[in-house]
Amino acid sequence: MKCEVVAVGTELLLGQIVDTNSSWIGEQLALVGIDSHYQTKVGDNLDRMIEVLRQAVDRSDAVIVCGGLGPTQDDITRNAIAAVMGVELVRDPALVEKIQQMFGGRGRVMPENNLLQADVPVGASLNPAMPGTAPGLICPLTGGDDGKVIYAVPGVPWEMQQMVTAGILPDLQARAGITAVLRSRTLRTWGQSESGLAEQLDEEIQRLDEAGTATIAFLASGWEGLKVRITAKAATEAEVVEILDEEEARVREIIGDIVFGLDDDTMESVVLQLLRDRGLTLGLAESLTGGLIASRLTNIPGCSDVFRGAIVPYHRDLKQSVLGAPDVPAVSEEMVLAMAAGVCETLGSDVGIAVSGVAGPDPHEGLEPGALWIGLHLPDHSEAINLTLPFDRERIRQFTCIMSLNLLRTRILGGS
Amino acid sequence: MKCEVVAVGTELLLGQIVDTNSSWIGEQLALVGIDSHYQTKVGDNLDRMIEVLRQAVDRSDAVIVCGGLGPTQDDITRNAIAAVMGVELVRDPALVEKIQQMFGGRGRVMPENNLLQADVPVGASLNPAMPGTAPGLICPLTGGDDGKVIYAVPGVPWEMQQMVTAGILPDLQARAGITAVLRSRTLRTWGQSESGLAEQLDEEIQRLDEAGTATIAFLASGWEGLKVRITAKAATEAEVVEILDEEEARVREIIGDIVFGLDDDTMESVVLQLLRDRGLTLGLAESLTGGLIASRLTNIPGCSDVFRGAIVPYHRDLKQSVLGAPDVPAVSEEMVLAMAAGVCETLGSDVGIAVSGVAGPDPHEGLEPGALWIGLHLPDHSEAINLTLPFDRERIRQFTCIMSLNLLRTRILGGS
Numbered sequence: 147m148k149c150e151v152v153a154v155g156t157e158l159l160l161g162q163i164v165d166t167n168s169s170w171i172g173e174q175l176a177l178v179g180i181d182s183h184y185q186t187k188v189g190d191n192l193d194r195m196i197e198v199l200r201q202a203v204d205r206s207d208a209v210i211v212c213g214g215l216g217p218t219q220d221d222i223t224r225n226a227i228a229a230v231m232g233v234e235l236v237r238d239p240a241l242v243e244k245i246q247q248m249f250g251g252r253g254r255v256m257p258e259n260n261l262l263q264a265d266v267p268v269g270a271s272l273n274p275a276m277p278g279t280a281p282g283l284i285c286p287l288t289g290g291d292d293g294k295v296i297y298a299v300p301g302v303p304w305e306m307q308q309m310v311t312a313g314i315l316p317d318l319q320a321r322a323g324i325t326a327v328l329r330s331r332t333l334r335t336w337g338q339s340e341s342g343l344a345e346q347l348d349e350e351i352q353r354l355d356e357a358g359t360a361t362i363a364f365l366a367s368g369w370e371g372l373k374v375r376i377t378a379k380a381a382t383e384a385e386v387v388e389i390l391d392e393e394e395a396r397v398r399e400i401i402g403d404i405v406f407g408l409d410d411d412t413m414e415s416v417v418l419q420l421l422r423d424r425g426l427t428l429g430l431a432e433s434l435t436g437g438l439i440a441s442r443l444t445n446i447p448g449c450s451d452v453f454r455g456a457i458v459p460y461h462r463d464l465k466q467s468v469l470g471a472p473d474v475p476a477v478s479e480e481m482v483l484a485m486a487a488g489v490c491e492t493l494g495s496d497v498g499i500a501v502s503g504v505a506g507p508d509p510h511e512g513l514e515p516g517a518l519w520i521g522l523h524l525p526d527h528s529e530a531i532n533l534t535l536p537f538d539r540e541r542i543r544q545f546t547c548i549m550s551l552n553l554l555r556t557r558i559l560g561g562s
Numbered sequence: 563m564k565c566e567v568v569a570v571g572t573e574l575l576l577g578q579i580v581d582t583n584s585s586w587i588g589e590q591l592a593l594v595g596i597d598s599h600y601q602t603k604v605g606d607n608l609d610r611m612i613e614v615l616r617q618a619v620d621r622s623d624a625v626i627v628c629g630g631l632g633p634t635q636d637d638i639t640r641n642a643i644a645a646v647m648g649v650e651l652v653r654d655p656a657l658v659e660k661i662q663q664m665f666g667g668r669g670r671v672m673p674e675n676n677l678l679q680a681d682v683p684v685g686a687s688l689n690p691a692m693p694g695t696a697p698g699l700i701c702p703l704t705g706g707d708d709g710k711v712i713y714a715v716p717g718v719p720w721e722m723q724q725m726v727t728a729g730i731l732p733d734l735q736a737r738a739g740i741t742a743v744l745r746s747r748t749l750r751t752w753g754q755s756e757s758g759l760a761e762q763l764d765e766e767i768q769r770l771d772e773a774g775t776a777t778i779a780f781l782a783s784g785w786e787g788l789k790v791r792i793t794a795k796a797a798t799e800a801e802v803v804e805i806l807d808e809e810e811a812r813v814r815e816i817i818g819d820i821v822f823g824l825d826d827d828t829m830e831s832v833v834l835q836l837l838r839d840r841g842l843t844l845g846l847a848e849s850l851t852g853g854l855i856a857s858r859l860t861n862i863p864g865c866s867d868v869f870r871g872a873i874v875p876y877h878r879d880l881k882q883s884v885l886g887a888p889d890v891p892a893v894s895e896e897m898v899l900a901m902a903a904g905v906c907e908t909l910g911s912d913v914g915i916a917v918s919g920v921a922g923p924d925p926h927e928g929l930e931p932g933a934l935w936i937g938l939h940l941p942d943h944s945e946a947i948n949l950t951l952p953f954d955r956e957r958i959r960q961f962t963c964i965m966s967l968n969l970l971r972t973r974i975l976g977g978s
Contacts, residue, residue: 159598161589162781164582168603173577182575183610185603187584194599365578430874436860437853440874444852447923447955449876455884456874458846458856464871464909493880507863539863 147322148181148206152198154214154223155301156189167212167306177377178315179328180208190214195226199296203230203287207294208318210310213301215280217259227285227296228267235265241272245279273313278302282309284317295321326379329386331394334407336371336552340364343372346401360393369544371406371413406555414442417551420558421452421497426525428554429495430456431469431485433476434503434518439547454495459485465502468492477502477513479530482521486530490523498523499550506539516542520550522557529557563738564597564622568614570630570639571717572605583628583722593793594731595744596624606630611642615712619646619703623710624734626726629717631696633675643701643712644683651681657688661695689729694718698725700733711737742795745802747810750823752787752968756780759788762817776809785960787822787829822971830858833967836974837868837913842941844970845911846872847885847901849892850919850934855963870911875901881918884908893918893929895946898937902946906939914939915966922955932958936966938973945973 151168158165168185175182183206188198195214202209214223228235241264249256263280266272273282280300287294297314299306335343343364344351351362360378367373376393380386398405407416421428430440440456443449457468465471465481469488474480485500503518504510516535522528531553535542567584574581584601591598599622604614611630618625630639644651657680665672679696682688689698696716703710713730715722751759759780760767767778776794783789792809796802814821823832837844846856856872859865873884881887881897885904890896901916919934920926932951938944947969951958 158585159588159601160592161585161587164580164585166580169574169577169580171577172575176576183605183607184614185575187601189599191599198600432853435857437848437856437872437874438860440853440876441851441857441959444854444874444876444921445956445959447921453876455876455880456853456872458853458860458872458874460856460860460866460869460871461909467910468871468908492884493877494883505860505863540861543857543861 147208147318147324148183149175149208149210149318150182150202150206151175151185152195152202152209152211153185153187153301154190154195154211155187156191156220158187158213159189167301167303170303170307171210171212171310174310174315175318177328177330178319179324179379180318180322190220190222192222192226192229195222196229199226199230203291203294203296208297208321209295210297210299210314212299212306215263215282215298215300217257217262217279221262223298224265224267224283227270227283227298230296231267231269231285231287232289233268236268237261238264238266238272241266241281244276248279273297273299273309275308275312277308278305280305282313284313293321326381327383327386328377328379329383329390330375330377331390332365332409333374333376333394333397333401333405334371334409334411334413335374335401335404336406336413336548337404338372338401340366340372343374343401347374347397350396350400354393359389362393362397369541369548371548374401374405403556403559406552412446413548413551413555415446417555417558418443418446418449418452420555424558426496426558427452427454427494428497428499429454429489429493431465431489431498431500431521432456432458433460433465433485434501434505435543435546435550436460436505438543439499439501439550442547454493457489457492475511477504477511477517477519479519479521479532482519482530483523483528484521486521486523487528496525497554499554501546501550503533503542503546505542515539518542518546520546520553522550522553524557527557563624563734563740564599565591565624565626565734566598566618566622567591567601568611568618568625568627569601569603569717570606570611570627571603572607572636574603574629575605583717583719586719586723587626587628587726590726590731591734593744593746594735595740595795596734596738606636606638608638608642608645611638612645615642615646619707619710619712624713624737625711626713626715626730628715628722631679631698631714631716633673633678633695637678639714640681640683640699643686643699643714646712647683647685647701647703648705649684652684653677654680654682654688657682657697660692664695689713689715689725691724691728693724694721696721698729700729709737742797743799743802744793744795745799745806746791746793747806748781748825749790749792749810749813749817749821750787750825750827750829751790751817751820752822752829752964753820754788754817756782756788759790759817763790763813766812766816770809775805778809778813785957785964787964790817790821819972819975822968828862829964829967829971831862833971833974834859834862834865834868836971840974842912842974843868843870843910844913844915845870845905845909847881847905847914847916847937848872848874849876849881849901850917850921851959851962851966852876854959855915855917855966858963870909873905873908891927893920893927893933893935895935895937895948898935898946899939899944900937902937902939903944912941913970915970917962917966919949919958919962921958931955934958934962936962936969938966938969940973943973
């Protein structure tokens with residue numbers, strides 16, 4: 147079973163919008179075991195859309211076409227699909243009523259154009275999910291293309307995602323005769339390179355290759371860390387979860403405490419939860435990162451029970467006047483230790499993280515860009531580490547952010 | 563002249579990397595007046611790459627293929643191009659030497675595989691830009707495809723961008739017989755909706771349509787504001803600049819002080835420069851935004867002469883203990899005025915911005931998510947504004963960031 151993706155919209159070709167929808171759909175298809183060999187972007191032009199859809203149907207078993215289902219004159223995806231199917235569009239009275247109700251429910255008058263969204267190719271059915279006013283279409287092909295199908299979804303990401311998950315992936319799996327349950331679990335890691343992890347897990351990956359129970363894939367994600375994805379297939383949900391549990395335990399035993407979380411965890415959410423579990427509050431003294439760590443932590447709802455606040459002593463003299471640091475070099479062990487202790491005092495937190503360094507692009511006080519210190523103050527422990535990051539300004543700040551949180555994480559867990 | 567884009571890489575199809583390269587190339591092509599009707603993603607598979615390139619050559623005059631030029635076994639773009647050209651690959655001795663020198667210059671031993679990057683299809687020439695070890699290729703076609711061309715560039719964005727700018731766009735324009743100079747200027751705006759701007763500029767856009775001297779396009783960019791792009795074409799650089807200057811002045815006269823900058827300016831860079839010009843320093847008291855404004859300002863090199871620092875008094879009692887605010891509701895006019903004045907005192911800055919509000923997703927102290935106050939303290943002026951933003955947590959924080967900086971901008975400029 148091969149399924150390809152067609153993204154529709156002149157704004158995509160002009161680079162006004164980056165096509166993240168196709169990437170997301172590609173990832174979902176891979177996760178449920180459907181091959182996808184091509185993704186195409188085409189503008190709002192009927193002839194070219196028909197040509198692209200025709201070709202996709204010829205070389206694949208299914209096509210997901212994304213965008214062009216709105217109520218304007220530019221939205222002609224349903225016309226292109228009808229042409230490929232060789233059928234007419236008919237207005238669906240149930241859909242008319244549904245769209246009218248959605249407008250009525252929001253107390254707005256519906257523009258007449260919106261009824262275009264109730265036009266459906268003859269023979270098509272509706273996607274069971276319909277979070278907006280644009281219906282998703284499931285369009286089976288006939289004749290020489292019997293058994294093939296075109297799915298149409300809107301370009302609005304959250305509408306598209308609901309429709310793919312609820313109405314397309316299960317249908318594709320059924321058509322492919324996939325009865326097995328396929329599930330993935332992602333181990334979020336920080337502190338090891340992709341080649342290093344691959345080397346550590348080499349034997350286990352070979353063992354899995356032979357056993358055929360699960361697969362392991364790596365996904366480098368910048369300052370989000372390196373993701374290790376375990377994918378398994380089994381007859382039932384319970385069995386697949388058992389395989390994933392077992393494999394997760396094996397992988398954790400091999401790669402150790404560089405695993406900071408699972409799936410939707412982030413370094414920030416994990417550190418906040420660790421502090422919460424231990425009844426500790428956090429304060430930050432951010433010079434180098436200039437508020438970046440604080441802004442990441444406060445992006446997480448409910449952080450306020452743990453996170454007391456931050457001081458960004460960007461000007462040198464504030465390290466002394468606000469944090470009570472001594473008159474030592476701004477980027478030094480003594481300074482970050484004093485800042486970390488001082489921020490606990492000033493903000494009344496149990497734990498303090500302090501960072502100071504040279505963000506670049508120019509050297510500062512005789513230090514090269516990327517030279518930095520991270521200081522940590524816990525109720526029963528203080529330390530500072532020194533790093534030199536060979537990156538540009540943005541990545542120096544980003545990596546300092548996750549490295550300082552990871553340092554706190556490992557210390558709370560008692561690691562070295 | 564039609565040019566399409568092919569992005570190569572199985573990781574693109576699997577959604578592990580979002581293809582931003584094609585979007586960037588699409589934008590550049592549009593800016594120099596080259597049509598682009600299709601963009602295709604294909605995996606690292608020789609047959610499918612040849613098929614996709616063949617089709618692109620058939621329906622367009624030029625193809626830019628991006629990725630697959632590295633030194634690994636997966637990197638087979640040069641093989642696919644040679645197949646489409648009907649020629650062999652030959653190792654280019656000058657390129658061998660250049661690649662060896664690049665490695666030598668970094669003091670590293672070159673893996674033998676890297677010499678694969680010196681293999682070039684017979685008849686191809688090199689892109690004049692070569693910022694990494696992967697050369698860019700310019701591959702003219704012959705026979706029935708005479709006059710057509712395939713350009714190959716690496717998938718690393720900054721290498722690709724240099725090659726497109728230096729070696730591909732000028733070549734495409736020459737092939738298209740475009741001798742006119744096409745230039746754009748982007749007016750960065752904040753404070754007006756796209757439909758509002760379109761209405762204000764409606765008459766001017768009609769006038770330009772008739773005069774044919776320039777075009778105006780809008781590009782909504784979230785919390786980066788709304789971009790108004792003026793594009794003009796003329797025989798010489800001097801003439802096109804004159805047209806852009808004239809049109810920029812007209813547009814500014816119509817839409818007024820919502821224009822905060824040009825081209826690469828950001829709200830942060832503009833506000834920092836305004837403060838610098840007036841010899842003023844800045845301090846922030848960020849509750850709602852939790853360090854986001856500070857992290858944006860400190861992302862800009864050289865900010866430290868103007869930006870003194872920030873206090874993130876996330877916990878309620880810090881607004882009093884660190885900033886000396888009175889015991890008033892956390893989200894109120896009195897609070898943000900006191901915080902803005904207090905942060906000037908604590909950080910020794912001339913100007914203070916304070917924000918406090920409910921980020922959500924839950925209501926807080928009887929206020930709905932999105933309810934917020936922004937306070938401003940200048941040497942000769944204080945004020946506070948109240949807003950309710952109907953957004954999610956992330957956008958509430960983002961919009962508060964740019965709105966507070968824009969408030970400062972307009973006040974420094976003496977606007978209302």
